[in-house]
Each structure stands twice: as structure tokens, then as C-alpha cells.
Amino acid sequence: MLNLKQYNKEAIWKFLSEVPDPEIPVISVVELGVVRKVKVLTEKVIITITPTYTGCPAMKAFEDDIISKLNDKGIENVEIKTVYSPAWTTDWMSDEAREKLRKYGIAPPIKGTEDKGVLFGSDSKIVSCPRCKSKNTTLKSQFGSTACKALYQCKECLEPFDYFKCI
Amino acid sequence: MTTNEALINYCLRLGDSSLILGQRMSEWCSNGPILEEDIAMSNIALDLFGQARIMLTYAGKIEKKGRTENDLSFKRLEREFLNNLLSERPNGHFGDTVARNFFLSAFSFHLYSALKASADEQISAFAIKSLKEVTYHLRHSAEWIIRLGDGTEESHTKIQDSIENLWEYTEDLFAMNEVDKILIKEKIAIDLNTIKPLWNKTINEILTKATLNQPENSFMQSGSLDGMHSEVLGHLLTEMQFLPRAYPTAKW
Known part of the structure; x- marks a missing residue:
């Protein structure tokens, strides 16, 4: 099995910066501040995200787009974790x-x-x-x-x- | 009752109140009086569903019976819902909706402000996040209360009637039982008596500005903590739960 440790965090962040916001495609999920953390384990990559608004209907699209982008880059096992704290703020933009x-x-x-x-x-x-x-x-x-x-x-x-x- | 049982109950109260009001607000989608309001009310519905998801997911997790947010939303009966009575009141006309939302968003505003300091991390995160959204909901309804109250003779009469009709459901917001007692001791929940004067102040300030009268307490409804609802909740659930009940294997 592929050892995901070969990918460093910076590379993963770079991949994520290629994922556009589904509703405002000129900015990426990273620029929006939705991606909070990237963790690379031997067998999987864990991406922690936080919603802009609790009911943001784009959240599912964020998850799907992040997974499919990383899959395209050869990273098969991606886990998405959602956190609410600290609460998202536009100051992160x-x-x-x-x-x-x-x-x-x-x-x-x-x-x-x-x-x-x-x-x-x-x-x-x-x-x-x-x-x-x-x-x-x-x-x-x-x-x-x-x-x-x-x-x-x-x-x-x-x-x-x-x-x-x-x- | 254990602390965990009390916490599950408390999370259901918070989650159910957001869910049921969210469902009510979504009933306005495509029926708003003007486009801007249609969008505003649908947006508020979305926020409320988002808030409900956090609390219902958490309730399911700490219950440890494998129930998801969807199970809790779509597979419970009226008596198992712990939403406050006001949240289930029908939309009526636009003024009725505005009055209901005004009382509720002012309540949530003060409740979440206090729950930010909850000893339970998830409830605190929920409160901090939701407060940002509820501030907009309160502003939206308060602005309309003023506009309708201080508007034409007809709008004034109608919104005053809405306020009178809904007033009897406001006392139920501040009801507490054994659950609260246990959680207040753990610094997870707050004593609702502490936010009641704040709520009253907000209501009074806005109603005064709107040239409206704050009703006196007479007969006040109660029962939400025991799952005692009016028949309108059953009707709401019939519509909300129809699809997952009719097609249990349906997936997004």
C-alpha cells in the first residue's frame, strides 16, 4: 500500500488551493479560510474544515471537491473532519x-x-x-x-x- | 437522571427548536411577499437547519445508540420532540411570522450569548457560531416589527394582534426542569431566569420604538419540556418526515 507520508503538508495545501469555492469560483477553499488543518498519516490524509455559516449548502460540495482533487493527485484515502470552533470569521480572508x-x-x-x-x-x-x-x-x-x-x-x-x- | 442523559435532553431542546423553526421558515420559500424577503426567510431557514444539525449530531453521538441527525429529525414522533412551543406556531401572515421570529431570535440571542461560556465544548462552539447568525435574525425581525408597528394603521393593528396572539407561548421559553438543575451545576447550561430580564428589555425596547404595546401575562402555555405540543407540530412533522418515512432507503 502507498505510504502517504511521501506527501508533505505543503504539497497538500497547494493541491487544496486549486479547489475553487463552488459558488464563488475566483477564490479557493484555502483563501476562503474553510480549510483549517491538514494532517498526513501513513494510511490517510485528514483535512479539517469549518463552515462559513452553519447551514452553508456548499459544505457538501467543499467536501466532495476536496476529496476528488486529492484523489486526482493520487491520494486515495481522504478523511474530512468538520469543526465549529474557532468559529469561521471573514478576518481569515x-x-x-x-x-x-x-x-x-x-x-x-x-x-x-x-x-x-x-x-x-x-x-x-x-x-x-x-x-x-x-x-x-x-x-x-x-x-x-x-x-x-x-x-x-x-x-x-x-x-x-x-x-x-x-x- | 445522569449528567449524560440530561445533556442529551438539553441538546435535543436546542436542536429541535432550531429544526422546527427552520422547517417553518422554509415553508416561506417561494411564498415570500417580496423577492428580498423570500430570500431572507430561506436564508434564515438554512442557518437554523445548520444549527440544528450541530446539536442533533452531537445528541446522537453522546447517546451512543447510533442515531444520526437524520434519524433524530425524521424518525421521532411528536411527543419525543423537545422544541419550544413558539417555534412550531404556524407562519400565519407575514406579521405573525415576524412576531414569532422576533420573540424567538431575541431569546436565542441572549441564550447563546450566555452559553458561549458553557463548560461543554460543543455547546460553547455551537453558541459562539450560532450567535453570529442569530444576530442577523434578530435584526431582521426587529426591523420589521418597527416598520410594521410604526407603519400604516392596518399594519400597526395586524402586528399588534400577532404579538397579542403569540404572547401566551413566550413563558414556555423560560421553563426549566431537572435537566437544567443538573446541567447548571456542571456549568453546562445556564439559569434561564438570568436571561429573562435581558429578553424582556430587548422586547420592550423594540416594541416601544414600534409604538406597540407589550402584552400582560395572563394564561400562559407550557409543556414543551415534557414533549406536550399542540396539534400543529404533528402536521408539520407529517410534511417534514414524509419522504424518509415513505422511502426509508432513499439517499441523496
Whole structure:
């Protein structure tokens, strides 16, 4: 039987960085911060992941895509472990990933602007339009096309856009 | 009752309440009054299902009888469900849903804030994670309470009626029994009397802002801790459990 110890962790992380987010294909599962740990044992590789939101429907796709990517690379025995602590936060997203989001048309999360208050007005933030960069934008709904996004509209170019919520 | 039995019971309470409210919210999918709300309510349903999965999986694991989250969701009867009575209330009109969710999300908000410090690692992780989501749910329902209460005469009357009608189910949220006693001692659960004033404050603040009246306690419903539900839970389960019961070997 193949000894998986021949793969070092760095190589596995590199393979994982080739797995795109199923719903936002411009960033990888690694850039999103969903992959938390890689463990290489003699007989198997254990990948620890954490959900962005508890009910994120992409989690199953994350698992399947990670397994199939590693299978393609010759690693047959892959185990996926899901953990909830520490809770996923948008702070784990790199600046590079944020820029990729913006180019894709999704306003990236603004660091340190977690919505904590009970009412809208209690913590206002300025979200720039990812298309025309105008700061004259307005929140349409706290809930957008996926669990992790809110719906905004730009008052300058009038385009609606997704904002990646800061949690 | 052993600590483990109490813990299983407690996890089922948390998991079932999220599951049943999630099922109610999913009933809005494609029926929302406007597209944004349809999406919002479906998103809330998803969050609640995610939260339920954590607690039901954990309950099955510590029970050590091999029951999965699916077994617990789809193969139990009404009397075995420990969700709070409010979570099973029918959606009614949009205002009824908003009022129910407002009471519940304010409760979860304060409960999870306190459970972050639970001595049980899984419950603490669940609370920290879920709190982030419930904060949005509370904000969503609170905003609508204000908008409807401080809106037109018709919206004001309707949302005030919804609040009056649902009020009798709010006391059940704070019910405690032997399970709580055991787990409070272990610092796993919290004394719900400690969050009741916080919940009342949140409710009062928002209702005042919405120009609505907070009802007085009169006859208050109880029974969820003993699995005593109203008939609406049976109807909900009939729909939710239909597929796995009719086709037990069905797989995703």
C-alpha cells in the first residue's frame, strides 16, 4: 500500500488551493479560510474544515471537491473532519482574496465591521460599489444570494451588488 | 437522571427548536411577499437547519445508540420532540411570522450569548457560531416589527394582534426542569431566569420604538419540556418526515 507520508503538508495545501469555492469560483477553499488543518498519516490524509455559516449548502460540495482533487493527485484515502470552533470569521480572508472578490463583482467584507447591534443604524459602514467604486450605496437586504452575502445597491451606477458580510 | 442523559435532553431542546423553526421558515420559500424577503426567510431557514444539525449530531453521538441527525429529525414522533412551543406556531401572515421570529431570535440571542461560556465544548462552539447568525435574525425581525408597528394603521393593528396572539407561548421559553438543575451545576447550561430580564428589555425596547404595546401575562402555555405540543407540530412533522418515512432507503 502507498505510504502517504511521501506527501508533505505543503504539497497538500497547494493541491487544496486549486479547489475553487463552488459558488464563488475566483477564490479557493484555502483563501476562503474553510480549510483549517491538514494532517498526513501513513494510511490517510485528514483535512479539517469549518463552515462559513452553519447551514452553508456548499459544505457538501467543499467536501466532495476536496476529496476528488486529492484523489486526482493520487491520494486515495481522504478523511474530512468538520469543526465549529474557532468559529469561521471573514478576518481569515487574505487581502489578495478580497481583491479577487472585488474584481468578480462582490464587495469584500470590511474588516472589523461585524454587525453586532440589534438595529441597522447601530453600526453603519460604507460599502463601496465593486463596479464604479462609488461610496454612495445602500443596503437592500441583510440576506443575499448566499448565506454569506447581503444585498446592496449602488446609487451612482444603480447596479445591485452582493456584499460579503463581515462575521 | 445522569449528567449524560440530561445533556442529551438539553441538546435535543436546542436542536429541535432550531429544526422546527427552520422547517417553518422554509415553508416561506417561494411564498415570500417580496423577492428580498423570500430570500431572507430561506436564508434564515438554512442557518437554523445548520444549527440544528450541530446539536442533533452531537445528541446522537453522546447517546451512543447510533442515531444520526437524520434519524433524530425524521424518525421521532411528536411527543419525543423537545422544541419550544413558539417555534412550531404556524407562519400565519407575514406579521405573525415576524412576531414569532422576533420573540424567538431575541431569546436565542441572549441564550447563546450566555452559553458561549458553557463548560461543554460543543455547546460553547455551537453558541459562539450560532450567535453570529442569530444576530442577523434578530435584526431582521426587529426591523420589521418597527416598520410594521410604526407603519400604516392596518399594519400597526395586524402586528399588534400577532404579538397579542403569540404572547401566551413566550413563558414556555423560560421553563426549566431537572435537566437544567443538573446541567447548571456542571456549568453546562445556564439559569434561564438570568436571561429573562435581558429578553424582556430587548422586547420592550423594540416594541416601544414600534409604538406597540407589550402584552400582560395572563394564561400562559407550557409543556414543551415534557414533549406536550399542540396539534400543529404533528402536521408539520407529517410534511417534514414524509419522504424518509415513505422511502426509508432513499439517499441523496
